[in-house]
Amino acid sequence: EKQPCMPTHPQKPLIIKTGVQFTTKVRLLVKLPEVDYQLKVKTTFDKDLPPGRVSRQFFILTNNTKVMDIEDYSNGCLSVEFRHLQLKEKKYINGTKGLEGLLSVTEELHSLSFEACFTVQGLTIDLETCSLPLVVISNVSQLPGGWASVMWYNLLTDEPRNLAFFGNPPRASWNQLSEVLSWQFSTFAGRGLNKEQLTMLGEKLLGQHASCSDYQVSWSKFSKENIPGKTFSFWMWLDSILELIKKHLLAVWNENYIMGFVSKEMERTLLKDREPGTFLLRFSESHLGGITFTWVEHDNGDVKFNSVEPYTKNRLSALPFADIIRDYKVISDGVVPENPLKFLYPDIPKDEAFGPLYNSQPSKGKSAKPFHHLELILFRACFESLLVDWIVRYNTNLSHISVKFPVHPYIPSTLIPISELRSNSSATPPSCQSPEPPMTPGEFDMLNEHLCLIDIDTVSLQALASGG
Amino acid sequence: EKQPCMPTHPQKPLIIKTGVQFTTKVRLLVKLPEVDYQLKVKTTFDKDLPPGRVSRQFFILTNNTKVMDIEDYSNGCLSVEFRHLQLKEKKYINGTKGLEGLLSVTEELHSLSFEACFTVQGLTIDLETCSLPLVVISNVSQLPGGWASVMWYNLLTDEPRNLAFFGNPPRASWNQLSEVLSWQFSTFAGRGLNKEQLTMLGEKLLGQHASCSDYQVSWSKFSKENIPGKTFSFWMWLDSILELIKKHLLAVWNENYIMGFVSKEMERTLLKDREPGTFLLRFSESHLGGITFTWVEHDNGDVKFNSVEPYTKNRLSALPFADIIRDYKVISDGVVPENPLKFLYPDIPKDEAFGPLYNSQPSKGKSAKPFHHLELILFRACFESLLVDWIVRYNTNLSHISVKFPVHPYIPSTLIPISELRSNSSATPPSCQSPEPPMTPGEFDMLNEHLCLIDIDTVSLQALASGG
DNA sequence: ACAGTTTCCCGTAAATGC
């Protein structure tokens, strides 16, 4: 039997998006002596919520009662799986709306309740249980924030239903937190963070306290307040990197070729004594979801460092990152185009490292190993009553690699990433507008054309002027 | 007051997508003597439809009654505008479902009815009118088919409500049809089709009959049956080109630089006596939504023609087409990279033609002149009764051009389109796997690297082998 | 198995609300 739908956001349980279907399952943990009648289960959203606890109220739009069945893989247990459940916000609550102005939507915790009632030997028994705290979002853009909440909650408390958790969230030790962060990378990208990467992240988040692994990180510092000088929080930044890896850098990440979180100072220290052309890969610190490479050059005695403008998902979907590294060229005034990337830090010849990755599709497969011990935190059963347990089901949907061999009469064409390095003197004013039609093929063709190319200001302004 | 929503598919009236909001307006054309009470209008979908006429039934999900108001720009008329209307399919019709197996969904015509009733001087008057035939779709992928139907209907009949039209659709003369096609380009792209382009399209659609402008084109040939040897119909092909122009080629199209519909034979005839490096732009005939350039070369006496693999929307969103033309390079064995494109046919120096377009953003503005006389066909009022007229409202939402000037410490980077031309002898087996780390910068660097690049089969298979 | 059609839902952009 195939699954008719995928629940909300695979691999991120306990987050429900309004208007999107989700699935949940309840199982009776004891065998009942008499089950020759139907046991009906009803699921309710935010049942018995203390008034004013939440600023938004939701209800289950779809059918919320179902009869229990004996499970397929018959251990004799009764269970019921609700599919196609959907949440909708109650609008226009007459009374109190938005008591908790302090909490953001992704900090507001909710829960699903399950109720059943049966009679055995003249005795009526009420069963009830509920889920771990849930976060409700209305747009995928809130997913990172929601996931931060789910992680923080389950990392720091064993309480099954402390919906006021984010009223006064506890701190996490860097010890605990770094383990969760590494787990995130191993779950979603296939390879966790190594010691150096964790140290670098710790320095970014904690500054001088990083050496002390008992240092307590506040919830706010982790996910709410912006990194000084930036417009996003630590977690938003890290999550954007996770997404970039998931979609465009899986193979490179899993080969451990991305140093990732080096500061610019550390970067120079590492590279300065290396062979010219040695480069390392790191994520952009100033923009969300970008990756760049920095390489070292020796300029008659001086050591010089260069970094490309970070590549973001848009650029990477036009050209895979490994191909960018292979094909990248720099044009310096009057010098032939050259690829400055020779050795991946510390000293791996570029093609030795990246050769096997060239022209390989984004390679969706081979990723995301499904389980890790910390994941149990998020999937542990919730034994509210003695009789019922609760599971949020999720699916993983791995597509397969497909490789195409184009066969047609056209000349195939690729894209090449290229930079122009200008010397400080802005001499040689580009003679861009002169047509000189039958250009003589020569080794400086590309150079000449690109001197025009880079004069964005001039060209664009002209375009604007002629357009308006 | 700002518009709270955009109706279904701007600029394509008479097509409604289920689950997406649309807007409609009714106006009373006569002034009533006594309007000191409220005149309520009700709108119904497919009212009084002969049973079995349609295979799908829909209803208006949202509020469908509203009271008439005096129009803003007070000519004293009463009118009512229904907003946020939404259509949903009736599921599980007990009786007949799908009598008309012959018609596709986009050929099935529906209509909106409007009813009002008022009493004047003791006399009760019923008002009723309805819309022009509508096409209902469930996904944007059906939009081209739906639009073909709307065009064909309004081109070929003046009947206000012949819902059986596509049971036996009339033919169109090439005269009529070509005018509509040109109008499509002028409406959606800003420039219509010139005589040559229409002739070329006529030849593609009609073959030898093209010379006769009275030749009758069948509905099936226009939009239903596939072009021989292809997997899409004539209209699907042409519409994919319209979409490509709208999103990525506006400026180039509006400068009239795209010849577009030349056959490969004609292409050779045109180019063969031209200066080497003369090129022309045409759309792919084998794939939907692709554009390519063909250039002529002289190879000691022989005339040679080359075409690049067509660029599709994905590639074009990574790099604007004008920039592709400027930067395109070909690497032939052992020869320095060169841009083979010198003159736009017949003899315009490349940079003279495309210079002003380089680095200009996809330029959404400057497009789509809003009206054309043929458009009136689609917006003519529908005088079913004497008292009411009907309008489908639509908005245009032109974004503005924005040009960014990047200012940051990174080296900017661009993409360059490049092809490798192999001589027939498959000599020089690429020594791709040998690292040779500190590559000597030299004028054949690029060549050497690209010899590796093109061996897709080898590299990919290796990647697969090592991956599995 | 298959093609025509619909549903699903991410991700961007716009609208809304506070």
Next chain:
DNA sequence: TGCATTTACGGGAAACTG
């Protein structure tokens, strides 16, 4: 006004359905 949150819906893909 600005920011937080929701709504809208195009577009690709999966699911459905005769």
